[in-house]
Amino acid sequence: MQQVIGSPPLAAGSAASGWSQSAASWPAILAGAFVAIAASGILLAFGAGLGFAMVSPWPGRGVSATGFTVNAAIWLIVSQWLSAALGGYIAGRLRTKWVGTHTHEVFFRDTAHGLVTWSVATVVVAALLGGSVTSGVGGTLHALGGAASAGLQGAAGGAAAGPPGMPGGGPSAAMTYDIDKLFRTGSGNAAAASAGAGGPSASNSAGSPAPGMDMSSDPRVEAVYIAFHAAANPNQGVSEDDRAYLAQLVQAQTGVPPAEAQKRVDDFVTATINAENKARAAVDAARKAAAEASIFTALALLVGAFIASVSAAVGGRLRDEHL
Secondary structure, eight states: OOOOTTSOOOOTTOTTSSTTSOSOOHHHHHHHHHHHHHHHHHHHHHHHHHHHHHOOSSTTOSOOHHHHHHHHHHHHHHHHHHHHHHHHHHHHHHSOOOTTOOHHHHHHHHHHHHHHHHHHHHHHHHHHHHHHHHHHHHHHHHHHHTHHHHHHHHHHHHHTTOSTTSTTOOGGGTOOHHHHHHTOOOTTHHHHHHHHHHOGGGTTSTTSOOTTOOOSSOHHHHHHHHHHHHHHOTTTOOOHHHHHHHHHHHHHHHOOOHHHHHHHHHHHHHHHHHHHHHHHHHHHHHHHHHHHHHHHHHHHHHHHHHHHHHHHHHHHHHHHHHO
16 A cells, blocks of 8 residues: 555665655755746846946946956855745645654755756756857857957958959958058158159169069068068067068068168067967966856855755755644
């Protein structure tokens, strides 16, 4: 005869001593899990509102990026703990009363109910948000990693579109500031042009291409390709031959003296390397932040599982005391 809840306990060792039924009260577990999920949504929405109120696009207003990150992490941990406590308590209060069961076994079942409730809520939330979070983090890292190279590629694509008046637009629309600064016309360009109009003796003056140089293509495109090659090969950088060739392009295009052309090239190379280093530093900072977030999230989930188990034990004890 199967034991009925509320009847006296059967004799120990009896075949019908209650082990024919599962000790898990799934209605209470599912109810606690849904309560935990709903509480998490409410707390996260409230935290998002507080976060938007704390930040500001205007300089000198709102919290700093570091402060915002710390506050967001603390709120996420607190939200997880509160929702786990509430879900575990509900599961403990709503579970079936076990009659004729030792108090140690009741305590174990209550904690197990809280743990299962937390597990169900965590799995459901992870299934709903896992895809979006993974794609968001991956997209952020990809964007940070290609920040410098994307700008150079965009400049190269715009430069390859052709000169003004040609189909596709002029190259100046997509040139970066560093490329434009590199080929900015010097103050001596007009004088060099006037000297070139006076006779062939001016063919080797400032602004004239060096022997053997091909000036049929846009020199900005070649400068972009050299810079992009340096960004893609940080250990190699810009070779001396590329620096000298780029200086000749700058001198022929702008008419500046050789020393000024070389200085522009050095500044351009330095700016390119600094931009690439800055992009790599941003990627490294994002990597460290993601690692720390993963570790703290795992610790917060473990503590949340413990809180849910304890809350279920407390709720189960209160239920047995009042019924």
